[in-house]
Amino acid sequence: MTKTNFNIPLSGDRSMPIEGFDTSLHLKHAADQAKARGFDRFPIIDVDSHHYETESFSEILEYLDDPVLQQLAKTASASRHGAFGMLPGNIGYQDMGGRVARYPLRQLEKTGPEAHRDITLTKRWMDALAVDIAILFPTPMLNLGLHPQIEIEVALSRAYNRWLTEKILPNDPRLRSMLYLPFNDPQATYEMAKEFAGKPGVLGFMVTATRNRAVHNDAYMKTYAFLEEAGLPLGFHASYNWNDQTMAMMNKFLSVHALGFAISNMVHLTNWVINALPVRFPKLKVIWIESGLAWIPFLMQRLDHEYYMRKSEVPSLTRPPSDYMREMFYTSQPMERPNDIRELEQTFRMINAPTQLMYSSDYPHWDFDVPSVIYDLPFLSEEDKRAILGGNAARVFNIDIKEKLAKSI
Amino acid sequence: MTEVFVAKTGEMASGDRRIVSHAGVEVGVFYWEDTYYAYSNICLHQGGPACEGLLMHQVQDVLRPDRSFKQQKFSETEINFVCPWHGYEYDLKTGRVVADPARRLKSFPVHIRDGNVHVDIN
16 A cells, blocks of 8 residues: 655654655656657667565565465565565665655555556656666565575565566566576576566566576576577676675675675676686677676776686686677666766776667666766767667667657656 | 746745746755755756755764764754755755765855745846
């Protein structure tokens, strides 16, 4: 049920009563930017955005096959006011003490009966940002790979994938996803990919990067081979884990968020390239999601430096690691904006951004990027801007988009 | 320069703000401790509605005499408004970006005349 008001606690014993929230109003300036820049002239595909699947958790639990697990989950969720009994908890302050007010106010937003609330809310921000097609990922489930009960990750991710492909994606062609793979169970990962490949709206599969599993384990080879054969991209979606021993040395959310999202993907990418998976699966499209961009030049230089000295450890690689990395794909958000724009230009050059970079908003999360973040870059041509904002994703995911789908607001 | 009506005097309590616009220019007018402040409502970061977010006092570290960390506190005098998109904080009294004081929002003059508050928008 939608709440009708919320009182945001402020500094100095003050508070701010709020009686409503409207995504379209919240993002009106993004819509103004879209009009001013003519975003109606070309498609925009958002390769990393989110919904809050826990808002539909009672629906998702209906898709659990195991009746005992289902009963357990329903009870735990009901008594804890949400999904918290089922999902691994994560310390965090995404809303910055309410400063990013859409977090607490989201619950006030009104939607009608014409569509699932998830669809209505998603399309509101998509229209404001002039996004035609969005790839949706979950939010709390990004940490499901840390669940100590592997069978829970398998069961819950399958229930989520079923819910998503039966209740959400078939009801609006603008919404797509790369489905969650329960990577802690390699056999279940393979079976999940086989079961859901080809379902409406499924553009590929996604591994949440906060987990302690090596991507080069032989048990995953048949999944990679299947995805390569099917032409379905594999994405690694970063996050942070404050309970990780390295992260636990840091005392600020800023620190953990800044490093956690980069390190989780740096570890997996290093294993991916050093174990010659690009050589073994040359046609498998791999996407590194939500780690920003600044880490890529660092890792390229670091791995290349050691490669030339320690070639005997990587006999299957015929080229330096950075060469393979330049053939991988990256999503743009959260795109670091250095004071010296030449630093960003150098990063774009090093990763072959005009063909390998794909715009992502990460909306509604606290550090989302509007499309103008890409469009306003002074060193990109109009052709390159359009490629990054939509053309590259259309090619990578084989999306046939002939007309603008976003509605001007 | 166009004079745009904001509110009647006494209508805004300390901490209130109004968003007014003229010819496509949006301005946020704040009333805080007997003074009006007016700034562009376009955040310098990604263009969010900078003046529509929360008013929060500046957070400060409190160190002990030996320079070890004791706690944090809210300033009693420094107050910021926060862009609701990403949390960019602006000093309410200057419009400067708290994290980068070299940058500031465009400010607009506020006048009180005949019991009405107006802001000049050019």
